[in-house]
Amino acid sequence: MEQLLNILNELHPDVDFESREDLIDEGILDSLDIVTLITEINDAFDVSIPAEEIIPENFNSAAAIWALIEKLDEA
């Protein structure tokens, strides 16, 4: 989780990713951010996030992103 938070903070240093649960709904992460984030996550956690998983519920908070990584890791 800490590694994920580092990636997110590098993307938007001004956002408190530990508390925000509206990253997509409030437009904090846009489509360009999402792709950059996925590229970083794929590389750091050795997973492959497919396009069908790119839905707001999976990216609205750091916890949701972490849950997605864990789900893909187990699959």
Add this chain to the structure above:
Amino acid sequence: MLFTSYEFLLFAALLLVGYYLFPRAWQWRLLLVASLVFYWLAGPRYLIFLLLTASSTYAVGRWMDANLRAQETTLTEQRQAWEKEQRKSFKAREKKKRFRMLLLGLIFNFGMLAVLKYTGFAVHNVNRLLHAFGAENTLNIPSLLLPMGISFYTFQSMSYLIDVYREKVSAERHPLKFLLFVSYFPQLVQGPISRYADLGPQLTAGHAFSSRNVRWGLERVLWGYFKKLVIADRALIVIKALLDEPASYRGMYVLMMILLYTVQIYADFTGGIDITVGLSEAMGIRLTENFNRPFLSRSTKEYWNRWHITMGTWFTDYVFYPLSVCKPMQRLSKFSRQHFGNAVGKRIPVYLATVATWFLTGLWHGAGWNFIVWGLLNCLVILVSQECVPLYTRFYRRFPRLNESAVWHGVQAARTVLLMGVIRTLDCYRDVPLTFRLWGSMFTTFNYGDLFNGAVLDLGLGRADWILLLIATAVMFAVSLWGIREPVRAKLDRHPTAEASAVALVFLLIMIFGAYGIGFDASQFIYNQF
């Protein structure tokens, strides 16, 4: 049957009355018949292509669904016998099968769109190449039928197919209900491009009569006609005059074209969507909103989140994301990181997918280089802005109060709208080199005095019409701003007298100042041609 014709008004009125007279379980059948009649009146031969898209999409959807059900049955039967790895490999094998089915549906339908819409453009370019290499013989440019709204209904149908593949929605079992989803007439010609999960169930559910739905819906329809007939079609008269001999209208006239076309396309497209959404609302059907005050956008990226929203999200969900996270792209990104560094590597998927997405967005708008250049210029602005983010951050650190200033927001919005307006003139002038030359002429031809010497009165609109156009445009934007916190109709709802007066006033304005009658010609909506 144009939305602005008397036939359409009669057609919509009869449908609305019939819709609520029919038993609720039969309402969707009436809608289907109305949609098919509407499309048949546009051109009986168009209907063949619409039916081909609907039937092929329905069949592939059911095929994928049958495979998914068979997969679930097998997995249930083999629950005890199979290990986890066996189950995983079986699921992966079946998913590959479904992917091949999806591919078949996509190739057939996008192929049909490509052949009908882009063959002429492709042959034209081949001829230019042949000519450049000295060939004397050229290929004949075929004259193919272009069914009305083909880009819209193809995109809507393919989003359904991809969503079935992604298991976001179940395949529709009733072929006629599915046909209604593809052919639903109010949105067939200019969108919005709806998703099956949002629209499908609503179309086939019965809707009880609600006076509020009907009142609010028809109020929105009326407002749409105001935008179209009083503003868009009036501005169009000058635009047509400027396009008669575009090369001779330079300097100030180019700036005038930019501003007028910005107003015209906004009034035309949002007006058309108001009619579509309003008519649907009157029947209890809520369509996805296609606009969110794009003129308030502070950046190009924001503009595209507010303008033609359903097309933007379509390209994001079905082109940009799949392309940027696909395995070859991720491998390319990894390779680039290793060889050119982290900064380059992480940009590769974003940049390549953005360029491809905007190229296709341009092509979607029309078969011409002007549309492709238009798409790529939008892409360039977005990517340059993205690269400038650190610069903006430093700028705002230095001037922190600026970011909170309403005046500064206004300046940013004006800049964005102007920039989008400049790029959009590629739609009007069509000729790319000419458009670039005309942009340049704004700085080299100093004929701005024509604004005040009466020359603009020779462009088809008299003084009174110009004043009316300016006032109506100001009213249109003022009403839009007034509805930011709460929809204008909700505000009026609390004051029945004011509501009735506003409706009567807008109706009178359309009757008196609508661009029809002698000297005017209510035109087709711009987005019908896409």
